[in-house]
Amino acid sequence: MTAKVLFAAGTEQWAIYETPLRRALDRLGVAARLATDLPPEEVDYIVHAPDSAVQDFTPFTRARAVLGLWAGVESIVGNPTLRLPLARMVDRGLTQGMVEYVTGHVLRHHLGMDAHILHQDGVWRPAAPPLAHDRRVSVLGLGALGAACARMLSGIGFRVTGWSRRPKDIAGLRCLSGEDGLRQALAEADILVLLLPLTPATENLLDAGHLALLPRGAVIVNPGRGALIDDDALLAALDSGALCHATLDVFRTEPLPPGHPFWAHPRVTVTPHIASQTRPDTAAEVIAENIRRGEAGEPFLHLVDPEAGY
Numbered sequence: 001m002t003a004k005v006l007f008a009a010g011t012e013q014w015a016i017y018e019t020p021l022r023r024a025l026d027r028l029g030v031a032a033r034l035a036t037d038l039p040p041e042e043v044d045y046i047v048h049a050p051d052s053a054v055q056d057f058t059p060f061t062r063a064r065a066v067l068g069l070w071a072g073v074e075s076i077v078g079n080p081t082l083r084l085p086l087a088r089m090v091d092r093g094l095t096q097g098m099v100e101y102v103t104g105h106v107l108r109h110h111l112g113m114d115a116h117i118l119h120q121d122g123v124w125r126p127a128a129p130p131l132a133h134d135r136r137v138s139v140l141g142l143g144a145l146g147a148a149c150a151r152m153l154s155g156i157g158f159r160v161t162g163w164s165r166r167p168k169d170i171a172g173l174r175c176l177s178g179e180d181g182l183r184q185a186l187a188e189a190d191i192l193v194l195l196l197p198l199t200p201a202t203e204n205l206l207d208a209g210h211l212a213l214l215p216r217g218a219v220i221v222n223p224g225r226g227a228l229i230d231d232d233a234l235l236a237a238l239d240s241g242a243l244c245h246a247t248l249d250v251f252r253t254e255p256l257p258p259g260h261p262f263w264a265h266p267r268v269t270v271t272p273h274i275a276s277q278t279r280p281d282t283a284a285e286v287i288a289e290n291i292r293r294g295e296a297g298e299p300f301l302h303l304v305d306p307e308a309g310y
Contacts, residue, residue: 003032003295004042006060009049009069011036017069020280021047024288032291045291046084050075057081064294067287069278071145072225073304074198086304090144091286093279098195101223101275102149105247106158106191109219110135114245132157138189140182140205141196141224142168142175143310145276149193161185165201186213191221198225199309208233217244223275226251231262238267249275 007014007021014036025032040059046066048054050073057066058081065085068076073088108114111129119125135158139150142164150173154160160173163185167177176185182205186192192214196202206220206229214220220243222229231252237243247269248262254273262268290300304310 001031001295003030003044003291004038005032005034005045005047005291006038006040006043006054007034007036007047008052008054009047010052013049013069016280017047017284020284021287024284025291028288028292030288030292030295045294047287048076055079055081057084060084065290065300067290068304069283069287071278072197073310074225077304077306077309085300086306087290087300087302088304088310089278089283089286090302091278091283093282094276095144095148097276097279098145098223099148099152101249102193102195102221103152103156105221105269106137106153106193107156109191109221109245109247110158133159135159136161136188136190137193138163138185138191139193139195140164140185141194142170142173143195143197146193146195147173149195153193161188165196182210183213186210187215189214189218191219194220194222194224194228196224196228197310198227201309203227204230206230206234208236211237211243214243216242219244220246220248222246223249226254235261235265238265243267245269247271249273 021034041061043060043063046060046063047069048066049069063084065087066082068086068088071089071094073086076082077086137153137158138161139146140163142162146162147170150160150162154172161176162170162173163176163181165177168175208230211233234246238246245267249271250273256262256270262270293300
């Protein structure tokens with residue numbers, strides 16, 4: 001039997017994903033009709049991006065699942081018409097990209113690279129940075145991305161603490177949870193990495209009170225979600241010298257408006273949401289595997305918990 005798969009992620013994405021998806025389905029031996037214009041009542045699976053024109057899922061009466069192309073699901077998980085299983089994208093290419101971004105910026109701040117770049121003034125400053133085991137790094141969020149980054153940083157030698165809303169046990173990592181655990185993770189973070197999903201429970205998690213728990217001179221690296229941090233509280237902490245620097249890849253409004261204070265702030269690095277992205281070749285493997293599972297009656301991978309929001 002042929003599975004009918006609607007690609008509902010826009011014309012530009014179709015041009016990028018069509019060939020990798022067809023190849024991945026063929027490799028798994030999945031017979032599928034993949035198209036952008038199937039009648040809703042005939043669709044078995046929806047490959048979906050949250051900014052797709054498809055926002056009403058009511059007509060898809062026989063569909064078995066919505067297979068997301070994005071890691072973030074905050075803009076779709078609350079859709080009242082979505083009564084189908086929703087799988088988020090957990091892609092090894094996206095994960096590797098995030099590991100490289102986080103590791104690079106943690107090492108940048110750990111080694112004090114910015115100072116060497118800025119101080120090309122003929123003055124010899126021979127002070128060496130501490131070793132990684134003398135630097136404390138806390139990673140908030142221990143999903144696929146956070147856990148992978150935490151393991152890499154720990155492997156380099158950093159003293160890594162991970163925090164998640166729900167208790168987790170990850171081999172080789174110190175894992176905390178709950179409000180007390182959060183306060184401890186913040187208080188011990190020379191460098192703080194944010195990789196939490198955005199939910200009502202995590203929005204503005206780093207408010208003035210939580211930011212004040214960080215050690216003086218701490219650094220924040222945020223490739224997670226912009227709304228995890230209270231922007232005004234962050235700017236105040238940077239202006240006062242309580243925080244040394246913030247490297248930000250995600251923002252409440254994207255693209256970041258040209259007049260936003262982050263652009264000109266001497267203690268802020270703006271990167272334009274490039275920490276990582278879904279890679280078509282590896283993402284196609286994930287989508288194809290979930291279609292194979294659906295056809296075989298097996299559980300889908302990476303299902304979203306609607307109550308938790310991720």
